[in-house]
Amino acid sequence: MRTIYLDNNATTQVSPEVLEAMLPYFNEYYGNPSSAHTFGGQVAAKLRKAREQVADLLGARPEEIIFTSCGSESDNTAILSALRTEKEKRHIVTSRVEHPAVRSLCHYLEKQGYKVTEIPVDREGRLDMDQYRVSLTRDTALVTLMWANNETGVIFPVEEAARMAKERKILFHTDAVQAVGKIPIDLSNSAIDMLSISGHKLHAPKGIGVLYVRTGTRFSPFLIGGHQERGRRGGTENTAGIIGLGKACEMAAENMEKENTRVKALRDKLETGILSLVPNTRVNGAGAERLPNTSNISFEFVEGEAILLLMDEHGICASSGSACTSGSLQPSHVLRAMGVPFTMAHGSIRFSLSIYNTEEEIDFVLEKVPPIIEKLRSYSPFWKPEGQACASGT
Amino acid sequence: MWEYSDKVKEHFLNPQNAGEMEDANAVGEVGSMACGDALKLMLKVDENGKIQEAKFQTFGCASAIASASALTEMLKGKTIEEAEKITNQDIVDYLGGLPKEKMHCSVLGRQALEHALADYRGQPVKEQEGEIVCECFGVTDLEIERAIRENNLSTVEEVTNYTKAGGGCEGCHDTIREIIARVRSEKKRVTRPKLSNIQKIRMIEETIEREIRPSLQNDGGDIELVDVIGNRVLVATRGACATCRASELTLKNFVEQKLRELVWPELVVEEVTE
Numbered sequence: 001m002r003t004i005y006l007d008n009n010a011t012t013q014v015s016p017e018v019l020e021a022m023l024p025y026f027n028e029y030y031g032n033p034s035s036a037h038t039f040g041g042q043v044a045a046k047l048r049k050a051r052e053q054v055a056d057l058l059g060a061r062p063e064e065i066i067f068t069s070c071g072s073e074s075d076n077t078a079i080l081s082a083l084r085t086e087k088e089k090r091h092i093v094t095s096r097v098e099h100p101a102v103r104s105l106c107h108y109l110e111k112q113g114y115k116v117t118e119i120p121v122d123r124e125g126r127l128d129m130d131q132y133r134v135s136l137t138r139d140t141a142l143v144t145l146m147w148a149n150n151e152t153g154v155i156f157p158v159e160e161a162a163r164m165a166k167e168r169k170i171l172f173h174t175d176a177v178q179a180v181g182k183i184p185i186d187l188s189n190s191a192i193d194m195l196s197i198s199g200h201k202l203h204a205p206k207g208i209g210v211l212y213v214r215t216g217t218r219f220s221p222f223l224i225g226g227h228q229e230r231g232r233r234g235g236t237e238n239t240a241g242i243i244g245l246g247k248a249c250e251m252a253a254e255n256m257e258k259e260n261t262r263v264k265a266l267r268d269k270l271e272t273g274i275l276s277l278v279p280n281t282r283v284n285g286a287g288a289e290r291l292p293n294t295s296n297i298s299f300e301f302v303e304g305e306a307i308l309l310l311m312d313e314h315g316i317c318a319s320s321g322s323a324c325t326s327g328s329l330q331p332s333h334v335l336r337a338m339g340v341p342f343t344m345a346h347g348s349i350r351f352s353l354s355i356y357n358t359e360e361e362i363d364f365v366l367e368k369v370p371p372i373i374e375k376l377r378s379y380s381p382f383w384k385p386e387g388q389a390c391a392s393g394t
Numbered sequence: 395m396w397e398y399s400d401k402v403k404e405h406f407l408n409p410q411n412a413g414e415m416e417d418a419n420a421v422g423e424v425g426s427m428a429c430g431d432a433l434k435l436m437l438k439v440d441e442n443g444k445i446q447e448a449k450f451q452t453f454g455c456a457s458a459i460a461s462a463s464a465l466t467e468m469l470k471g472k473t474i475e476e477a478e479k480i481t482n483q484d485i486v487d488y489l490g491g492l493p494k495e496k497m498h499c500s501v502l503g504r505q506a507l508e509h510a511l512a513d514y515r516g517q518p519v520k521e522q523e524g525e526i527v528c529e530c531f532g533v534t535d536l537e538i539e540r541a542i543r544e545n546n547l548s549t550v551e552e553v554t555n556y557t558k559a560g561g562g563c564e565g566c567h568d569t570i571r572e573i574i575a576r577v578r579s580e581k582k583r584v585t586r587p588k589l590s591n592i593q594k595i596r597m598i599e600e601t602i603e604r605e606i607r608p609s610l611q612n613d614g615g616d617i618e619l620v621d622v623i624g625n626r627v628l629v630a631t632r633g634a635c636a637t638c639r640a641s642e643l644t645l646k647n648f649v650e651q652k653l654r655e656l657v658w659p660e661l662v663v664e665e666v667t668e
C-alpha cells in the first residue's frame with residue numbers, strides 16, 4: 001500500500017538533495033570542526049557555509065544564527081535567556097495557542113512565580129491585538145508568540161506585535177517553526193529579537209534547530225559547555241545536521257514562491273473538495289491569513305481518532321486535534337481557544353502538505369475521505385441521515 | 395497511535411450491529427458530545443426476557459466503537475438476568491484488552507447497558523446521584539468511587555482512564571486523590587478482621603513495593619523486608635537510607651505510618667542491623 005503523507009506539520013521527508021549534502025559528513029569528513037588540523041577545518045568551513053545559507057533564508061547575519069538541537073531547545077533557550085537578562089522583570093506575554101515547547105515552559109515558569117498572560121484568539125484563530133496591547137507592562141520581560149500555528153496554520157502579525165514590544169523595550173521572541181520555509185521572512189529590518197526554527201519541518205533531518213538572536217540582544221546561554229557557537233550553545237556541533245539544514249534553507253529560499261503557489265493550489269483543492277463532498281464540515285481558521293500548506297477541517301458528529309484510523313487503512317496519514325489521539329481527553333487547546341464547538345472540535349483533522357505531494361494524491365484523498373465520514377456518521381447517534389444533525393448532542 | 399488488539403481492530407473496522415433499531419423495547423443512552431463519547435444501546439427483548447437483538451449507535455473513538463460492537467455481540471441471546479451481570483471488565487476481556495487510556499470506553503458500555511435494562515423494566519434510570527467532582531467531564535464522586543472499587547484503582551491516572559474524571563483541567567485531582575484514599579481505607583476495614591499471617595506478609599511486601607520503595611529510591615535509598623514476627627516488621631535499610639542519620643525517623647514517620655495505614659494498625663517497624 002502506498003503512503004500518502006499529509007502530516008508535514010508533524011515532520012517532513014528529508015529532501016534527497018539534503019541527504020546527499022549530509023552523507024559525506026558522517027564518515028568521509030568526520031572531523032571535529034573545533035580541531036586545529038585541516039581535517040577538522042574543512043568541516044568548519046562547511047558549517048560556515050551552512051550558517052550563511054540559514055541566515056540568507058531569514059534575512060539575517062550569519063553571526064546571529066545559533067545552531068541548537070531542535071525547535072523546543074530554541075524556544076526554551078530564548079525564553080530562559082530573556083528572563084535571565086531581564087532579572088528584575090517578572091512578566092511574560094504569550095498566546096493561548098502556542099506549541100507545548102513554549103506553553104508548557106510558561107506554565108512551569110508560572111509555578112515558579114512568574115506572571116504569565118496568555119492572549120486569547122478569536123473564532124478564526126487571530127490574535128486579539130487589543131488585549132495584546134494592554135497586556136504589555138513595565139514588568140514584562142518577554143513576549144513570545146508563534147509566527148504560524150501548527151494546527152491551523154493561522155499566521156500571527158508578529159512584526160507588528162514585535163514593534164509594539166520594542167517601543168516598550170520588551171524583548172520579543174517568535175516560534176517560527178511552522179513558518180520558516182513556507183512564507184517569506186526578512187529579519188534585516190525587523191523588531192524581532194529572537195526566532196526559533198526546527199530543521200525537520202523544512203525537509204532537513206530531526207535533531208537540528210536554530211535560534212536566531214539579533215545582534216545586540218543580551219543573551220544568556222542555556223547549554224553551557226565548550227566555546228561552540230561563540231559560547232552561546234556548548235556541545236559539539238551536529239555537523240551533518242547543520243549542513244543538511246543549510247542545504248534545506250537554500251532550497252526553500254530558491255523554491256518558496258513557485259512551490260508555495262503549487263502547494264497552496266493543492267491544499268485549496270483538497271479543502272474545497274471536502275467541503276463540497278461532505279456536509280457539516282468547516283475549515284478552522286479559514287477566515288484568517290494562513291500558511292499555504294495547512295488545512296484543519298472539522299467533521300461534525302464524528303470523532304477524530306476513528307477518522308484517522310480509517311484513513312490509515314488507505315495509507316493516508318494526517319493528524320487529529322481530537323482528544324483521543326493525544327492521550328489527553330480534551331480536544332486540542334488551539335481549537336478550544338478558538339471556541340470551536342465540541343460537536344466540531346472532537347472530529348477535526350489536520351492535513352498538512354509539502355512540496356512532495358501531488359495532485360493525484362489529493363484526488364485519492366477526495367475519493368476515500370467522504371465514504372469514511374459517511375460510514376462513521378452512520379453509527380453516530382447525533383447524526384440524522386437527512387443531513388439534519390440532531391441538536392441533543394451539543 | 396494506540397496499540398489495539400486484533401479483536402478491537404476487527405470490531406472497529408467492521409462493527410457488528412451498528413445502526414438504529416426501530417422497535418427496540420430497551421434503550422440506554424449515555425455520554426455526550428462534550429465528553430467526546432456517547433453511546434446509545436438498543437435492545438429487543440422477547441416475552442421470555444431473552445435478548446433477541448442488540449444494536450448501537452456511538453460517537454467516539456475506535457475503542458468506543460469496538461466496545462459497543464463487542465457489547466452487542468455479547469448481549470445477543472442472553473437473558474436479562476445474565477445481561478445484568480456483564481461488567482466493563484467483561485467487555486475488555488472479550489476484546490482481548492483495551493489500552494489503559496481507553497478503559498472508559500468499556501465503562502460507557504456498561505453504563506449504557508444499565509440504562510437499557512432500567513428502561514426495559516420501566517424503572518426510571520437511576521439519576522446520577524452524588525456530587526460532580528470533575529466539572530470538565532461531569533463525573534460524580536459516586537461514579538469515581540464505583541470505578542475505584544470495581545477495578546481496584548489506586549492512582550488519579552487510573553481513575554482518569556476509567557472515568558475520564560481528571561482528564562481536563564486537572565482541577566479535580568486533589569478531590570480524586572481524597573476519594574481514592576477513602577475508598578481504599580474502607581476496603582482495608584473490611585478485610586482486616588480476616589487478615590491471616592500470610593496475607594499480612596503479602597500486603598506488607600506489596601505496600602513496600604508500591605508505596606514505600608519508590609519514594610525512598612527517589613532519594614537514593616532503599617529498604618528490604620527481612621521478617622515479620624507477629625506485628626513486628628523487621629527491615630534493613632539500603633543505599634542512602636543506610637548511612638542517613640535521619641533513617642530512624644524515616645522508618646517511624648514514613649514506613650511505619652504507611653504500613654499501619656494500609657495494612658494493619660498495630661504494626662511496628664524495627665530496623666535490623668547485620
Ligand code: FES
Binds near residue numbers: 559560564567
Ligand atoms: S474538573 Fe476534572 S479535569 Fe477539570
